[in-house]
Amino acid sequence: MKYVDEYRDGALAQTIAAAIRREADPAREYHFMEFCGGHTHAISRYGLEDLLPANVKMIHGPGCPVCVLPVARIDMAIACARRPEVTLCVYGDLMRVPGSGGMSLLKAKAEGADIRMVYSTLDALRIAEKQPEREVVFLAVGFETTTPPTALAIRAAGKKGLTNFSILCNHVLTPAAIQTILQSPDVRELGSVKIDGFIGPAHVSTVIGLQPYRFFAEEFEKPVVVAGFEPLDVAQAILMLVRQINEGRHEVENQYIRAVSEYGNEKAQAEVAEVFELRERFEWRGLGDVPYGALKLRAGYERFDAERRFDLAEKPAHDNPACECGAILRGVKKPRDCKLFGTLCTPDTPMGSCMVSPEGACSAHWTYGRFREAAKSALRAEVVALRPEEVA
Amino acid sequence: MSAQQPIRRKLDLKSGRVDLSHGAGGRAMGQLIEDIFHSAFDNDWLRAGNDQSAFEVGAGRMVMTTDGYVVSPLFFPGGDIGSLAVHGTINDIAMAGAKPLYLSASFIIEEGFALADLKRIADSMGRASRAAGVPVITGDTKVVERGKADGVFISTAGIGVTPPGIVLSSDAAKPGDVVLVSGTMGDHGVAVMSKRENLEFDVEILSDSAPLHELAAAIIAAGGAGVRVMRDPTRGGLAATLNELAHQSGVGFSLEEEAIPVRPEVAAACEFLGLDPLNVANEGKLVAIVAPDVADAVLAAMKADPLGARSAAIGKVVEDANRFVEMRTAFGGGRIVDWLAGEQLPRIC
Numbered sequence: 106m107k108y109v110d111e112y113r114d115g116a117l118a119q120t121i122a123a124a125i126r127r128e129a130d131p132a133r134e135y136h137f138m139e140f141c142g143g144h145t146h147a148i149s150r151y152g153l154e155d156l157l158p159a160n161v162k163m164i165h166g167p168g169c170p171v172c173v174l175p176v177a178r179i180d181m182a183i184a185c186a187r188r189p190e191v192t193l194c195v196y197g198d199l200m201r202v203p204g205s206g207g208m209s210l211l212k213a214k215a216e217g218a219d220i221r222m223v224y225s226t227l228d229a230l231r232i233a234e235k236q237p238e239r240e241v242v243f244l245a246v247g248f249e250t251t252t253p254p255t256a257l258a259i260r261a262a263g264k265k266g267l268t269n270f271s272i273l274c275n276h277v278l279t280p281a282a283i284q285t286i287l288q289s290p291d292v293r294e295l296g297s298v299k300i301d302g303f304i305g306p307a308h309v310s311t312v313i314g315l316q317p318y319r320f321f322a323e324e325f326e327k328p329v330v331v332a333g334f335e336p337l338d339v340a341q342a343i344l345m346l347v348r349q350i351n352e353g354r355h356e357v358e359n360q361y362i363r364a365v366s367e368y369g370n371e372k373a374q375a376e377v378a379e380v381f382e383l384r385e386r387f388e389w390r391g392l393g394d395v396p397y398g399a400l401k402l403r404a405g406y407e408r409f410d411a412e413r414r415f416d417l418a419e420k421p422a423h424d425n426p427a428c429e430c431g432a433i434l435r436g437v438k439k440p441r442d443c444k445l446f447g448t449l450c451t452p453d454t455p456m457g458s459c460m461v462s463p464e465g466a467c468s469a470h471w472t473y474g475r476f477r478e479a480a481k482s483a484l485r486a487e488v489v490a491l492r493p494e495e496v497a
Numbered sequence: 498m499s500a501q502q503p504i505r506r507k508l509d510l511k512s513g514r515v516d517l518s519h520g521a522g523g524r525a526m527g528q529l530i531e532d533i534f535h536s537a538f539d540n541d542w543l544r545a546g547n548d549q550s551a552f553e554v555g556a557g558r559m560v561m562t563t564d565g566y567v568v569s570p571l572f573f574p575g576g577d578i579g580s581l582a583v584h585g586t587i588n589d590i591a592m593a594g595a596k597p598l599y600l601s602a603s604f605i606i607e608e609g610f611a612l613a614d615l616k617r618i619a620d621s622m623g624r625a626s627r628a629a630g631v632p633v634i635t636g637d638t639k640v641v642e643r644g645k646a647d648g649v650f651i652s653t654a655g656i657g658v659t660p661p662g663i664v665l666s667s668d669a670a671k672p673g674d675v676v677l678v679s680g681t682m683g684d685h686g687v688a689v690m691s692k693r694e695n696l697e698f699d700v701e702i703l704s705d706s707a708p709l710h711e712l713a714a715a716i717i718a719a720g721g722a723g724v725r726v727m728r729d730p731t732r733g734g735l736a737a738t739l740n741e742l743a744h745q746s747g748v749g750f751s752l753e754e755e756a757i758p759v760r761p762e763v764a765a766a767c768e769f770l771g772l773d774p775l776n777v778a779n780e781g782k783l784v785a786i787v788a789p790d791v792a793d794a795v796l797a798a799m800k801a802d803p804l805g806a807r808s809a810a811i812g813k814v815v816e817d818a819n820r821f822v823e824m825r826t827a828f829g830g831g832r833i834v835d836w837l838a839g840e841q842l843p844r845i846c
Binding site for chain 2: 106109113114115118119122149150151152153154155156336337451452453455463468471472473
């Protein structure tokens with residue numbers, strides 16, 4: 106595949122890996138958080154950690170739109186889908202995310218809710234056009250990358266005069282989340298999470314540019330290297346971070362120069378600003394309320410807001426108490442630290458969101474990495490005796 | 498004076514549709530079977546018009562299999578539900594090292610289904626069965642109300658016979674054995690996906706749907722008792738097949754990503770859709786696990802068959818209490834090749 110295989114070249118990977126091994130100071134450890142699930146997936150799928158020296162450690166960040174959706178929002182989507190007049194359009198990844206009481210969109214669909222899997226916002230728009238008698242709701246999720254298409258779909262619906270199309274908005278913002286992580290007690294006071302630098306988002310940064318990261322690189326003195334989603338991109342970004350640390354720098358650097366610019370895609374930003382505004386509070390799974398960490402529809406676009414249209418209220422809901430998704434999303438724990446991991450919680454029977462999306466830390470670790478510790482985990486023996494009802 | 502004979506109207510194959518009378522057991526059903534199915538599968542057994550067919554059984558172990566086909570869309574690049582229903586069942590027989598002999602075919606048709614499409618499917622089945630030399634010798638037709646099926650569902654069963662001395666079994670893989678595949682992975686799944694609503698690709702990717710019994714026979718001829726097990730990696734792809742074998746044989750697998758053949762256009766489509774080609778279905782490929790001393794001869798025999806031209810050795814069987822399928826990535830790291838969780842794409846076969 107042209108323009109893809111070049112970024113997966115094994116020989117080049119060895120060269121970069123050798124440079125990382127040579128330059129990483131054996132007297133210290135390097136802890137880097139890759140914010141995005143796309144990076145987590147690349148690291149796991151290509152076995153990148155095998156190429157790193159033991160003192161360069163990767164922490165999986167919360168940048169997976171499926172994973173950060175709290176139970177209450179899943180419950181809300183299910184409640185919306187159960188309305189007889191509603192056709193809910195969702196991305197396939199979301200179908201299996203567990204809501205309260207073991208319910209999921211997949212189960213709601215089996216019970217008769219009209220839920221359709223779509224590949225894009227435009228698919229949902231097409232369904233709305235074809236079925237004017239149905240209330241078509243698009244379950245909008247994702248970071249800055251997926252927001253412009255949602256904005257465009259809403260504008261298109263407006264132009265076409267569609268009165269049966271709305272969205273359940275769960276769009277969230279990356280810089281706010283990174284700031285929340287850096288300000289969390291885990292990082293600032295307790296020292297339970299060591300973060301020396303960030304691999305910055307790839308696709309998100311094509312939209313927002315490098316500018317938004319400059320504040321916290323400076324304020325929190327943490328280097329950020331924005332990197333593409335191919336394994337060589339990630340390897341090179343790690344090398345750039347090691348160099349910044351060694352040289353005492355904390356800058357925003359751009360590894361993904363083939364796609365990311367200083368100010369990003371201003372046209373896309375303008376589309377988003379036209380339709381959306383900041384939401385004062387929005388819960389992220391794991392991070393809790395992230396101030397101004399999400400978007401809502403602006404005045405003038407209320408009629409596209411499914412929450413208002415169907416009077417959907419967010420009801421308090423909680424993760425399974427034994428599920429460590431929250432701590433894993435904050436980087437405090439690793440998948441293998443969770444008692445449910447690989448025992449009661451597997452990709453076939455996910456109990457937390459991190460096990461659902463292929464970009465989730467638990468799913469990635471299960472699918473690609475668990476053989477490293479499969480036989481070693483002392484937790485496993487302990488949990489085998491646990492019954493589902495005891496942890497439910 | 499003899500009774501007047503009613504004029505027998507021809508089936509309207511241009512714009513006619515299947516209605517409930519076509520499944521009611523009356524003349525309309527007889528005509529449908531005669532004009533569409535018997536003409537497509539034409540052979541002495543069907544012409545005899547019995548509710549069953551009788552045949553002589555030779556020496557050896559009998560092999561029997563059955564499979565239902567619900568693929569959507571019914572017609573896809575490189576095949577259709579009809580050819581698939583023939584190939585899939587022949588392949589299940591062939592993977593036992595058996596010679597497939599006879600097929601049965603059962604149709605569940607939705608009211609309103611176009612007769613022209615039914616004819617096209619039956620003709621395609623007939624061609625596939627004749628090309629493979631495995632006749633359809635008995636069948637059944639049912640029509641259900643609109644909305645109770647999706648166009649047409651086909652169920653085929655097959656019977657075959659294994660030559661004496663050949664016992665292939667999924668628990669027979671041993672550490673040191675070599676893993677061979679007969680060609681590129683993921684073609685069928687991507688071909689079907691490419692014709693699904695809302696997914697338009699510029700490149701035409703053809704399904705690999707094909708009968709593998711001759712290739713399988715060539716493998717047995719070249720490897721003899723050194724052939725431990727054969728499987729066709731259909732739903733769940735190569736990853737599911739190897740994970741099943743790992744569990745059934747109590748072994749692990751160690752694969753080399755670079756050795757696994759994948760068409761660039763399939764790789765690109767998978768990349769785009771966020772899929773792994775190793776999880777994507779095949780309908781004309783097989784995996785053979787063979788003893789190391791016959792691996793070269795078997796691989797050469799596979800490559801000599803037109804359906805195995807791109808055969809490759811992709812790894813080996815290893816001892817592993819965890820029964821993991823591991824792979825060294827082209828990038829240089831290691832990873833697990835796991836079963837796919839959930840459903841990647843429903844109704845691909």
